[in-house]
Amino acid sequence: MNRTTKVSIIGASGYVGGELLRILSRHPGVEIVAAHSRQHAGEYVHRVHPNLKGVIDLQFTGEDPVKVASNSDLVFLSVPHGTSVKITPKLMELGVRLVDMSADFRLKDPSAYEVWYHYRHPYPDLLDKFVYGLPELHRDELRNARYASAPGCNAAAAILGLAPLARHGLVTNGTIVVDVKVGSSGAGGKPSPATHFSERYGVVRPYSPAGHRHVAEIEQELRISSGRSYTIAMSAHAVNIVRGILSTSHTFTDSGNMDQAKIWRAYRETYREEPFIRFVRDKKGIFRYPDPKIVIGSNFADIGFELDPHTNRIVVLSAIDNLMKGAAGSAVQAMNLMLGFDERTALDAPPLHPV
Template sequence: MAESQDKIKAAIVGSTGYGGVELIRFLLNHPKVEIASVISSSNAGEKITEGFPHLSEILVQTLDGVDPAGIKQKADVVFTATPSGVSGRLVPQLLEAGLKVIDLSGDFRIKDGAAYEQWYKHDAPPADLLEEAVYGLCEENGGQVEGARFISNPGCYPTATLLGLLPAVKEGWIDPGSIIIDAKSGVSGSGRGTSLMTHYAEINENMKVYKVNKHQHIPEIEQALSLAAGAPVTVTFTTHLVPMTRGIMSTMYAKLTEGRSEQELVDLYRNYYEGKSFVRIREAGKFSATKEVFGSNYCDIGFAADPRTGRLTIVSVIDNVVKGAAGQAIQNLNLMMGWEETTGLKLSPVYP
């Protein structure tokens, strides 16, 4: 279908969630994509503007129901921005219908089905699709994404964390057994649904730790680090909810294998990410704030090497809804289709 058209047609399953509506924001300005269908299992038949009035006069579409055959009649590629457990059942049908799929849920990120069931508390998707799904951390696996039909978009915490750790792990500059990750996220990371944890009176002027040693992103992070290190890696990973809408700051600590200056680390990372438009490495001793990537697809990384303790501190920040979800999904689409990686994503951060 797409070969005979100037634009490919995209469908978004889960259009009424934060990831889905952020996909809409970026795709509306993508020169090579037309939004053919916005889909919601719970709000089918309604105008999308009923839930998102900010789209009035911008996207005048009625929400479709979830029907793989119907989606195939309208679209070439589908983004599944659904809760975990839903994509595992839906994606096989979409692939069977002949669609290209970029899945934003956690259902296909972990290759070991038993590990998935342990951490996510859902039945694992089919083993052949777990194997096929390309883990779409673009800066690391971009070559595998090109030409693929099925991409598993990384989680928000893993994106910030892995981009911050992988170069040092691969080069052997840090001891992978010493890694401690202290990560903080804005409340949009928990989705649009309400809960006591994200209730305004509970989170305003407050900070909460949650899922200590139990977060479902732990095996995803360990899987990628183990692959990079060539041996099993386990990490201590602690998440916190902070009273802001968007943003993730992942602060990582690890033992240096030998003395390294901050400038050496800057040089290593700049060489590693050379040509990767969305990773920005700060000058030695400089760190980014979440506000400096707000609304954008950038990941900013800074370092501090402590000769007194022999430890390295890495600080990595992203917008969880963009680089941690919709923006990276579109980056994956660009690579999948053989387009310039930055197409439709060249937006500066929103500041202040």
């Protein structure tokens, strides 16, 4: 890159927007040209993201997204599902690169939007133009891609843990139970009775025991990875943290696959060179398995497993920071690939501990 890439963020006042700003503020090859927020137009960024005081000296712009995009080389769309799809086609016409943080371009099958998101996708032809933004599964497609769709946070955690087993045929039962535990930041920054501190503190709250929309992308990505269909039985729980996801995937297999070496081999072959995948499985110590506490602030996905011979079960554990690897971190990693930067640029902050 001879010149600095101009990047803007549409919907920069949410938590994912703030995280993009935080990461990009340290990216040597990128200039943030606009932080867009209709609601906060004219306010300083640090009034909404107080951590960025003294870090980013920008005001939110309320300009039309198309106008914003026309001055940018790459645009992050950090707006709600259903909103993104309304403006994306216009942005594509401008020739700008896009990383969409919403779900509107994650699924390849248009009919899946009717099943899981309850709307008819207005631009089914565009779906194939977006690469699913998990570099661990789609690195080659992301290199030089024009459009990427960042993964759902819970989906990212589950897929990263499961794809190697699916790919290597180590899950023989078609139904996988994915039980996720999520921090509050995944629900965004808008106050509500359910997010009122006194009501939210200390919960273990089943907020989506069935029907979670990330099922669609998990099933899609496992199918693409393995060439085989899996049915995901997912339940999501809100727990007493702000950042972090633990996905516990209960997979069942043939007894012949209950073999640690075989499973390690599957993981190693898939992720050997990955800069942001760590394997966590210790015989002793405090953090013997993945735990979101240990990835906070970083782009790492920690992956581990345990065998349960009582039930021929492989319990897959994956932990991420939902705002990083589960959203803004993966998005910037995808951007780095799209623009030809070193994939790790601006993403190499080690996790904080203890925190």
